[in-house]
Amino acid sequence: MDFIRAPRRTRRTFLSTLTAAALAATLAACGGNGGDDRITSESIGSTGPAGDDAWQQVVEAAKAEGEVTIYSSNAADALAELGRRFEADYGIRLNVVRDVDANLHQKIGAEAETGNRVADVVTQASVPWAVSLGAEGEFAEPVGPAFTDSASEYDVTTLKDDTGYFVSNASVLTFGWNTQRYPDGVDSYGDLLDPALGDGRIGIVLPTSTAHVDFYDNYLEQVGGEGYLEKLAQQRPRIYPSALPLAQALASGEIAAAAFVQDQKSEQETGAPVDSAFGDVVWGAPMYTAILADAVHPNAAQVLANYMITPAGQEAVSFRNASVLPGIGSAVTTVDKVAPQNTDAMTPAALEELKARFGRLFNQ
Incomplete structure (x- = not known):
């Protein structure tokens, strides 16, 4: 079958001027949780609503792509656990680039400037940055059933209008x-x-x-x-x-x-x-996640974004953090109980x- 491709949008000539605060850390998504008993294997496979035939086509195209890259300022152990689970559930490798927000902004801006896109999905905590890029059409709309199915427990009000970015957890x-x-x-x-x-x-x-x-x-x-x-x-x-x-x-x-x-x-x-x-x-700090409109692996990016707000994904990304779903044992609280910013x-x-x-x- 033909791969499903997200619409390509005009590249912006954005390069963040925020100063760097740490060296880049490119991590392989492997390993575990250091023995913390709040992380279990019980939720692996808890990937939320199955979705319709069109979604299944996206999943199959994602498996054919075989990998996806996330740029994230989430904790390294949470990202490693997310990668382990995502590959176990879908057979898709997750490549992780972990860094502070300012450096991630610079990387994504430089990739847009040069046309050499590496990132597929980005998770960071800066509201203005997400608003700016979202308004300029740099993000693709997430279409997975965890966002659209009435059986999902995800609060879709955290999906910000039609700009594409959404809250995946809070650090x-x-x-x-x-x-x-x-x-x-x-x-x-x-x-x-x-x-x-x-x-x-x-x-x-x-x-x-x-x-x-x-x-x-x-x-x-x-x-x-x-x-x-x-x-x-x-x-x-x-x-x-x-x-x-x-x-x-x-x-x-x-x-x-x-x-x-x-x-x-x-x-x-x-x-x-x-x-x-x-x-x-x-x-x-709410973590704002988005699929880049010119993602190299657009289908795997959709599947990853969807996975991040399912029970299996939340137990990973919300480890020691605040979850967007209730009843996540690895989280210390839920996003709605965090002080408003x-x-x-x-x-x-x-x-x-x-x-x-x-x-x-x-x-x-």
Whole structure:
């Protein structure tokens, strides 16, 4: 049969000017979950509504394509588990390019500029970027039954109008501590202002995404009180490029506490002296996923997007995060329970202002 091809749209000459914050990390989608008992194999095969004959043709064309590439700022372990499950259920290899949002934006912009497209699907946390590209027709509409079938539990209101991008999960971050270096533990962000955690004993992340605007300028002011960031700066914390190296520093004892890590149960189960907790209001960055209109593997991209919002896919991508479906055992909460973002304030200009302020406060 002929492959089903998504309509090609005019390439935009977009190249993000956001600054890079970490080196590119191209990962093979293999491996597992580090032994965390919240990940099981029970949901493999739980691929949601079967869909009609037209969808089955897309699935068969996707299998013929044989592979698909996702660019994502989701956690590496979640992406590895997604790849393992996707290949088990469909026999399609998932190639993963994991990086921070700013770098992913640059990669996708450069590919559009040169006409050398590699990415098929992108998952990132920047609202303005998703809005901009979606409005310019750079995303293909997802057509899978998890989006369209009445039997699906996915809330289709998270599919943003006709721009093609949708919420696939929310990356939930919180505070954590090293139980050897700070045995009293942390109950709130206010506890990070303890003088005993000064002089480089706390770790925080460099702002590189508009999601960080919400975290630093909105969320921390709510839960920590007015002027919280200025007070945190007086602790002279260490700065890390993203949540992953921050969590590694916490586990190694390089720092005693951290302001922006995932829940630490997995690290505990592998013997790391760490713990974490959640306040009454949970911060999370919704992850906006989209199929690129000029995807190299358009059918496999459709199948992957559909898979990501089924129980099997959600148990992977929502591992230690917030799920878009109820009853996902690997998730710590659901997207509807995450604190609302002030999306109007999450602009590229606001990010540049935060970077400048951050640089002044933390001598960056």
